[in-house]
Amino acid sequence: MINLTPEEREIGRDNYYGAVTSYEEINRRDFLVKSIAAGGVAAAGVGAMYFGYQRPNRPVRVTIIGTGDEGGVLIGALNPNYVEVKSICDIRPSSIHRAFHGDWATPNSIKVRPGLMSVYGWESEDEARQNVKIYNDWKDAVSDPDIEGVIIATPLFLHAAISIAAMEKGKHVLCEKLMAHNVAQCKLMCRAANETNSFLSVGHQRHYSILYDNAVNLIRWGLLGEIHHIRAQWHRNNLPGKDTWALPIPGGEVDAAGGKRIDQIKKQLNALMKALNDPSSSSNDRLRLQKQVAQWTQWDADKTVRAENHGYIEDRTIYRGDRTRTALEELVRWRLWDRTGGGLMAELGSHQLDAASIFISALSQEKGKHVHPLTVHAIGGRHLFPKDRDADDHVYCAFEFPGQGYDYDFDVGYKDNVNQYPDPQTGVPSFEENSNKKVVVTYSSINGNGFGGYGEVVLGTKATLVLDREKEAMLYPLAGTSYKAGVKKKGGGAVLDTSASGDAAPAKAAEGGGPVSRGYREEIEHWAWCISSGDYGNQPRCNGPVALADAVIALTAKQAIQNSGQQGGHGFIQFENGWFDFETDDVPETSGIEEAKQMFAQEKKNLGLS
Numbered sequence: 001m002i003n004l005t006p007e008e009r010e011i012g013r014d015n016y017y018g019a020v021t022s023y024e025e026i027n028r029r030d031f032l033v034k035s036i037a038a039g040g041v042a043a044a045g046v047g048a049m050y051f052g053y054q055r056p057n058r059p060v061r062v063t064i065i066g067t068g069d070e071g072g073v074l075i076g077a078l079n080p081n082y083v084e085v086k087s088i089c090d091i092r093p094s095s096i097h098r099a100f101h102g103d104w105a106t107p108n109s110i111k112v113r114p115g116l117m118s119v120y121g122w123e124s125e126d127e128a129r130q131n132v133k134i135y136n137d138w139k140d141a142v143s144d145p146d147i148e149g150v151i152i153a154t155p156l157f158l159h160a161a162i163s164i165a166a167m168e169k170g171k172h173v174l175c176e177k178l179m180a181h182n183v184a185q186c187k188l189m190c191r192a193a194n195e196t197n198s199f200l201s202v203g204h205q206r207h208y209s210i211l212y213d214n215a216v217n218l219i220r221w222g223l224l225g226e227i228h229h230i231r232a233q234w235h236r237n238n239l240p241g242k243d244t245w246a247l248p249i250p251g252g253e254v255d256a257a258g259g260k261r262i263d264q265i266k267k268q269l270n271a272l273m274k275a276l277n278d279p280s281s282s283s284n285d286r287l288r289l290q291k292q293v294a295q296w297t298q299w300d301a302d303k304t305v306r307a308e309n310h311g312y313i314e315d316r317t318i319y320r321g322d323r324t325r326t327a328l329e330e331l332v333r334w335r336l337w338d339r340t341g342g343g344l345m346a347e348l349g350s351h352q353l354d355a356a357s358i359f360i361s362a363l364s365q366e367k368g369k370h371v372h373p374l375t376v377h378a379i380g381g382r383h384l385f386p387k388d389r390d391a392d393d394h395v396y397c398a399f400e401f402p403g404q405g406y407d408y409d410f411d412v413g414y415k416d417n418v419n420q421y422p423d424p425q426t427g428v429p430s431f432e433e434n435s436n437k438k439v440v441v442t443y444s445s446i447n448g449n450g451f452g453g454y455g456e457v458v459l460g461t462k463a464t465l466v467l468d469r470e471k472e473a474m475l476y477p478l479a480g481t482s483y484k485a486g487v488k489k490k491g492g493g494a495v496l497d498t499s500a501s502g503d504a505a506p507a508k509a510a511e512g513g514g515p516v517s518r519g520y521r522e523e524i525e526h527w528a529w530c531i532s533s534g535d536y537g538n539q540p541r542c543n544g545p546v547a548l549a550d551a552v553i554a555l556t557a558k559q560a561i562q563n564s565g566q567q568g569g570h571g572f573i574q575f576e577n578g579w580f581d582f583e584t585d586d587v588p589e590t591s592g593i594e595e596a597k598q599m600f601a602q603e604k605k606n607l608g609l610s
Helices: 006-022 024-037 046-051 069-076 093-101 107-112 116-120 125-131 138-143 156-168 183-196 210-220 264-276 283-304 327-332 343-361 505-510 520-533 544-564 593-607
Strands: 060-065 083-089 133-135 149-152 172-175 200-202 227-235 375-381 394-402 438-446 454-460 463-468 472-477 486-490 493-497 572-574
Touching (some): 006 210, 006 472, 006 486, 046 210, 060 138, 060 520, 069 520, 083 116, 083 138, 093 116, 093 125, 093 283, 116 125, 133 138, 149 520, 156 172, 156 183, 172 520, 183 544, 200 544, 210 454, 210 472, 227 343, 283 327, 375 544, 394 544, 472 493, 544 572
Parallel strands (some): 060 083, 060 149, 083 133, 149 172, 227 438
Antiparallel strands (some): 227 454, 375 572, 394 438, 454 463, 463 472
């Protein structure tokens, strides 16, 4: 994220953890530390102790619709004390296989996607299938009367249809981010939750990250002072021919340049078989290779999927006649197409703009209020990749958020102090302090060079906070990144002071020695507890209206980028308050709420709901 030496990183971590445990308002976190040391949170979980929810009397019965990459991550985050998976639904054999066995593609992938057999302790897939039904059609999954909650991790364009149908069937919903394909769909999801008394949670997991929540508390205590800039980025090494979004197509594809059919899956499967049959392979290698061969065999079996029967379409125009994009390719590479995905702003940018909103909202005088941006300037484009996608590979955005004391009556982006507010006696400009102060948030997501990775840097008038890859936080006084500092009271508030010192050990101990939770486990636990409690006054932390705001920010930026690429267009959009209110029909897209209503009226008819 920024250039820091190992020593500077260690200093920043110590400053952060020292601040977390030394300030007097940290009593609840101190209790957390003591409870962990005493083993008092084993049953309920660390998240329950920290965020204040409880273990349900019995696990909530759920179905998981979409068990691909993100669905596999959610499966790995399940806590059997909170949820019981009664069924899964996917149209791809490879996704069903990974749902049970986990993802053995790499040593890291099996850690984050361990599979249902590992999570629930089932010895075999046969045993797992005795406990878990398999659905091929999501309409059947949401209609199961035994199901209380639906977890949705499908391609973006299906989020709203499945969510609304599930809530109409009396189910509660946890839907992956981005909330939906457009703002109109997001609003319809909010309305459905409101009308059916359903708990709707959306997977912006930073709302359940203890690391981020502690960062928010440091901001609220005034350690950063007044925030005036946030820099966020997500940079990746993806290049043509080396793109994590352009996954191999089962059955192969025709190379547009050479005209030959290339089957990367068969090629990889043959290489794995050769290694498996090599007498020099160790027993551990053979065990791993067997699991990989089984996984790639199922991936090859995806060529039998009739994607056109599940909402995916063939397109003969995308490649300018070089070849046809099949419905199966749209399914496998759904993130690349505007019809099925949302590109970089939806898949990556929404995470970090959500974080920026959380940080800025921490300084709001109205606790719990989600502060909305005022404007966005954005450009982007497809600079590296050929016409094998709709999605941009580079985006650059600058948002203006209201700062502390901002007066919304002032014209956004413009203020003539002299002409509008001269003192009647002296003629000297006079205006309320901070009345036009803004926080500028810059965001970039680029392919082709992953330098800096991803994270956020929050710059305040007293200190700087760095959050790197959702795994670690570092805090620095204005003196610089090489200075150790502790918390010191000053003027009724708190500041980082290089002459003070903080004890970082207790907060470090609270991590338990394991990897820092990104919040997936906690978001599922809290959603399950909300369902179990039945208390609709206690909503998930990232509920419908909160997620709607995140979607408005990401999708409006996407619209600004599209505008900037048109002849005579410009990438500037001023946000309107009505876009953030699910009870209005105001939306930033050219297609409005009525079009979305018509689409879902047809979906309801198909489901027999109207």
